[in-house]
Amino acid sequence: MSTPDDLDLAAQQTTALHALDAADSSEALEAFYRAWLSPSGATTRLKRGIGRLPADQRAAFGKNVNALHAELETRFQQRREVVKTRELAERIAAEARDVTLPARPRPAGAYHPVTLVMREVLDVFQRMGFSVFESPHVETDDYNFGLLNMPADHPARDMQDTFYLDNERLLRTHTSAGQIRAMRELGGNGTRPVRVVLPGLCYRNENITTRSEIQFHQVEGLLVGRSVRMSDLKGVLLQYARLLFGPDQQVRLRGSYFPFTEPSVEVDIRCTLCGGNGCRVCKQTGWLELLGAGMVHPVVLANGGYDPDEWRGFAFGMGIERTVLQRYDIHDIRYLFGNDLRLLQQFR
């Protein structure tokens, strides 16, 4: 074996190539590099040893040392490539895991399902040009009933069981309570058209059962203009239904009654479950009740500051919770405000 200072280049080469062959890891190759090829390595030292040689041998020796360095460099690079490839393959093989093991915990929030549906509805109406208008939960009897053409003792008050705070104040039973406020605030004293949706929580004094709650969300729509027709109501709601439920949706109107609209209608859409063939959800009719609507009653227009001979409007009001129950197959409305986290966390 040659020593590092041995100037026998053939012997040095043999030693070096043995060492390179033996280096089978990145660390060993690193060591080889330090020992042979680095500025402090053997080939550098050999070059420095040139001074100990007779002058006539120096040129040839220098050339040979350079050749040795170049060869070792090439062989080193080749060897390193091989070792790297093998090591990567080994690492990849070693790192493989069972992908079906459980995930690391990661926090996730969720919207309440009522928010999800409410936003979807409002989003569609906003895209159709309606602005959001909000009004108070506690209302006067006037705004909730009187100004909506439901004076005291009006039979239509039977349709809504009301929570009263006193003779004058109550919890709004419908978002229609905001209609007059919207007309008065945005209508410029009966001079400007209005196109708004009024979302919000409403209250009814009903027994809490699987189907009914004391609070629920509504979205009211109100459009007032000089030439508004019932056909516009139908067109706008058809557009809404198509944006929300698909391009093949149809709407149909049925006669109904609300004191604040005349004519009044119920609006149905094709059953979203069966597409109109009849199923359990639509009670075999092929239609689902979407909302109540109608042309704003002249008395209500006048109370909103408009001359009912010059202006007309349509209004509609829909409940959000019914859609929530239908869409997510929730069979008990009490889950919604009971806030059972086992149900709500499914919305994560």
Next chain:
Amino acid sequence: MRVSLSWLRSLVPVSLDTPALVELLTRAGLEVDAIHTVGALDPLALVGRVVSRKALQSATHFVIDAGPSHPGVSVVSKAPNAERFDVGAAVAIALPGATLIDGHGSDFALVTVASAKVYGVQSDGVLCSERELGVGDDHTGLMPLATDAPSGTALSAVLPIPDGAEADEVLEVAILPNFARCLSMVGVAREVAALTGAQGHYDVALDELDVVSGELDAQVEATDACRRFSTARVEGVRAVASPRWMQRRLALAGVAVIDHLVDVTNYCMIELGQPMHGYDLARLGASTVGVRRAREGEAARLLNRADGEPAVALPAGTLIITAGDVPVGVAGVIGGSDTAMRADTTSVLLESACFDWPSVRRSSAALKVHTDASTRFARGVDPTLSVLAIRRAVRLWREWSSPDLKVTATGDWQRAPIVPGVVQFTQQGIASVLGLEATKAELTEALARVGITVREAAGGALEAVVPPGREDVTRPCDLAEEFARVTGFDRVPETMPSEALPFHTPSRRYTLREGLRDALVRGGLQELLTYSLIAPESEALLGAEPDETPRLKVLNPINVNRTSLRRTLLAGLMETLRENHRHTPDAQVFEIGVVFLPELPSPYGRGLPAEKLRVSFALTGRIERASMHGGADRGADLFDGVAVVEHLLRALRLKGVEIVAEEAAPYQPGLCAELRKGERHYGRFGVVHPEVCARFDMEGRRVVAGELDLDALLDEAGTTFKTVAPPRFPSLPIDVSMFVGRAVSAGQVVATALGAGGALLKGVEVIDEFSGAQVPEGMRSLAIRLELNAGDRSLTAADAQAVRVLVTTALTAALAAQVRE
């Protein structure tokens, strides 16, 4: 309103099958809520076949094949001809839930089939006679069936149902407030005629009132509440059982059958829509009755109470019927029991009135008595009916129970002549409201179908003449509705508004609020929506407000847990955690909602309470979890609360809000903070006091919570902000350690350092806190990291030293910090 189809068909020909009729009525505003079926028309009445038969004491035990869904029904029958039905014989079987007609006795009654044990054997149905099925009179035994139809076929498909059969379908129709006229069979029949174009024959048989002894004096004092008051004295009547057909119609209409005297008054109400009351003249103590308002302290014994019960106080002002000034009933609601017709009644005073709906509604509500009569008066009764109904009742009594009766006196007081309404309108007005074309001829024809006559008025306008029973029709828009209803809303096309309308204008408050909701969900919190109504006792558990705090209570709460409008969202969140922690111990929740503060003014005025938007959160249980991959469980603590609050402030682009130590319920002292910016206070957060947790049944559980004034936050929130260019040269960190007095907060240290460090100092972060033996008494050790950046050049050691000196000098001077080198 329960509408018997056989009764309806006697008034108007109906060629539609039941589903089509239901669809027609529903689309015209008479929504059918349910269909009740009776006898052979009940879908639970089926063709069955005998599988086995054996004697069982005085009865027979069958096993019946009633089709694939009911292949082996065990039924015990006591019919005398049961043993004649051999294996394979067809029988009529009614399964549990079916409605049959009682086969015993001559009175009409309905029975619902139920499972039972007979002689110890399970019986899950009834084998029927003709009479039980309502297809014939025979009740001597089981009805033999000659049919090849497979077992399980509905009987209605195989059994001929003759005219006049008692098997029937009853539609339960929801009557909207403007359909008062359809609270009668004739009214529904008129509507069906209008919708189908059929010719009705609802002019029921009436008797002329051949009055013997002259006019009854009307004593109508309350003329403001009574429009018409008709009376008749009828002598020589007898209270016998009503004919079976009348019993049947009343039973199907849901009215109790009593005797012919009472039944006829009820029958006329169901048939015509006119409520009537008959007084026993022998018990009345007067020759006629009057109408006035009750005076203070008056009382009456009413028919809804058992005999012998004390009289019910009549609130002053209640519209009452009197006899010789003594109250004998509540007008339009209920009669008195002392003067009611009884089995021995022979002379009757019939009262048939038209009361205005407000007073009837008020009496009904005040006394909490709702009757078939009050339901009709509360929506308005056709004033033309009162005398017609008397004539109808006399006719019906005379036909069955009282052929020799005599009408000995009558009265008919009217407040004002009853005249048709007139509505001016234009053809174009109607068409343009609906958005369709309609000729004058079409309008005239359609309105005529609902009894409204169209005629030309002066100046080319049109006039609609509206019959007195249709007081819901007073304006052109009402005519538009009638036209659309009768001709079908399908005719209304689909158009889009054709005029310039305002575009969607985003509301800042709405946009920011929803953005915050998004941010909180992104931050890993679960959104809740809790009740606005809560028990004050629940809010009191927080101990945050004195007991005498003003609260808005509802007058008519649904239960004791929902009595008052909330003043905080926290109680709802704590209740939610209480209801969930046993099965879901780890929860991070928030709610955005309004609270109601009556002591503050509302922008809406008029005595309304301030409605303040709040955002609240609550964290409990583990916020980090150990898993098979490592990590450790960590429960939520104060600094998770700080994280939520800072996340929220960032989302709202709110700068300069300080977190300041505070002591306030419901939080634990020393673990509570307030958010402030100058004089503004945005709310508090902290670790909920252990005693408060215990009061919410969560003893030993740690809850971190907070509630912030979202209105105030949104006022200050920014919708946009300016960015800072990323530095082109690396930042230089310098760490400074110090001892500070315990009263000095980390926030003060950071603020002091930031204020003193000069332009190169870009940020200060607390990186360590330490207390222990090496720390001088009354102090703690804090370490901060200063982040330096010059922006346009690399920093030098001299720069760093200069900033360090500025900061440490300020800390020493302002906060008496002992900086450690």
